[in-house]
Amino acid sequence: MSTWLAGRVLENRHWTDALFSLRVEAPRLDFEAGQFVRIGLEPALVRAFSFVNPPHDPVLEFYGIVVPQGPLSPRLARLEPGASLQIASNPAGFLTLSQVPDADTLWLVSTGTGIAPFLSILRTETPWRRFRTVVLVHAVRHASELVYRDLIGKLVNENRLRYVTFVSREAAPGSLAGRIPAAIRDGRLEAAAGAPLDERAHVMLCGNPQMLRDAAAALAERGLRKHRRRNPGHITVESFW
Numbered sequence: 001m002s003t004w005l006a007g008r009v010l011e012n013r014h015w016t017d018a019l020f021s022l023r024v025e026a027p028r029l030d031f032e033a034g035q036f037v038r039i040g041l042e043p044a045l046v047r048a049f050s051f052v053n054p055p056h057d058p059v060l061e062f063y064g065i066v067v068p069q070g071p072l073s074p075r076l077a078r079l080e081p082g083a084s085l086q087i088a089s090n091p092a093g094f095l096t097l098s099q100v101p102d103a104d105t106l107w108l109v110s111t112g113t114g115i116a117p118f119l120s121i122l123r124t125e126t127p128w129r130r131f132r133t134v135v136l137v138h139a140v141r142h143a144s145e146l147v148y149r150d151l152i153g154k155l156v157n158e159n160r161l162r163y164v165t166f167v168s169r170e171a172a173p174g175s176l177a178g179r180i181p182a183a184i185r186d187g188r189l190e191a192a193a194g195a196p197l198d199e200r201a202h203v204m205l206c207g208n209p210q211m212l213r214d215a216a217a218a219l220a221e222r223g224l225r226k227h228r229r230r231n232p233g234h235i236t237v238e239s240f241w
């Protein structure tokens with residue numbers, strides 16, 4: 001059973017007409033980077049949102065997209081500083097590094113807002129303590145949706161992170177065209193990252209459920225299989241809908 005905590009919006013940053021990041025003051029919550037929590041404007045209308053902030057940061061941060069016909073996301077996008085937000089007291093989820101076995105390369109592969117839990121993970125020290133190479137992959141429709149570039153660029157400049165982007169609905173210099181599963185199959189993803197996608201890797205996938213299925217199928221053709229506690233593998237997934 002969850003109880004509801006009162007949060008207060010500190011900032012609502014709009015990256016594009018549809019993409020927003022909420023920073024929220026709230027009572028401290030115990031969670032692990034990669035987890036999510038249910039938020040809403042009233043207990044009858046709540047949705048899961050991944051934390052973008054790391055656990056040690058007292059200000060909560062969520063990254064969202066407006067689904068025009070969706071009941072909650074358009075309302076969240078319109079929240080102004082000072083507005084109230086309900087937050088469940090019980091974060092949850094298994095898209096966390098404590099669930100991931102040791103590997104040489106950690107691949108964090110996302111579409112759209114599926115980058116959110118990986119941003120939280122990348123704001124902790126754990127990836128670099130545990131993995132020799134860390135790759136972040138982000139696929140979006142338009143280049144303007146390649147968000148959090150300051151945070152990511154800093155990690156890239158420090159040689160801690162390799163960053164590969166896909167832009168699928170316009171030409172975008174510096175980004176791959178098309179979709180992630182095709183680029184796994186034809187070797188473009190490995191070439192762009194300069195890292196192998198083989199049994200020495202662990203791949204965390206987050207975002208569009210069809211991408212999760214298609215990418216897992218492409219990885220299975222390379223001998224990678226879903227990770228389960230009783231049957232260790234190489235793929236961990238979280239679906240956003």
Ligand SMILES: Cc1cc2nc3c(=O)[nH]c(=O)nc-3n(C[C@H](O)[C@H](O)[C@H](O)COP(=O)(O)OP(=O)(O)OC[C@H]3O[C@@H](n4cnc5c(N)ncnc54)[C@H](O)[C@@H]3O)c2cc1C
Nearest residue numbers: 047048049050063064065067070071072073113116240241
């Ligand atoms: C574990 C988990 C974590 C999540 N974390 C986030 C997050 O960090 N940020 C976020 O924006 N959403 C996240 N979501 C989705 C979120 O819970 C809502 O579904 C979303 O905000 C839309 O809410 P809604 O009420 O407007 O529409 P809903 O009625 O919830 O959804 C309507 C439709 O919109 C589409 N949709 C839903 N979410 C998305 C999305 N994120 N991107 C593209 N299309 C979508 C799907 O087709 C869905 O059927 C997460 C979902 C889960 C299960």
Ligand SMILES: NC(=O)c1ccc[n+]([C@@H]2O[C@H](COP(=O)([O-])OP(=O)(O)OC[C@H]3O[C@@H](n4cnc5c(N)ncnc54)[C@H](OP(=O)(O)O)[C@@H]3O)[C@@H](O)[C@H]2O)c1
Nearest residue numbers: 018066067111112113139140141168179180208210211214
């Ligand atoms: N992104 C926008 O411009 C925008 C603006 C306003 C509202 N919205 C709303 O937001 C929702 C969509 O959000 P989104 O654009 O973040 O998510 P999305 O539709 O999941 O697209 C994000 C990326 O994932 C790719 N993708 C989709 N299915 C895939 C699959 N099976 N395998 C591999 N890659 C796949 C897309 O490629 P493809 O392009 O090839 O599909 C795109 O590059 C919709 O409800 C839409 O109405 C979006």
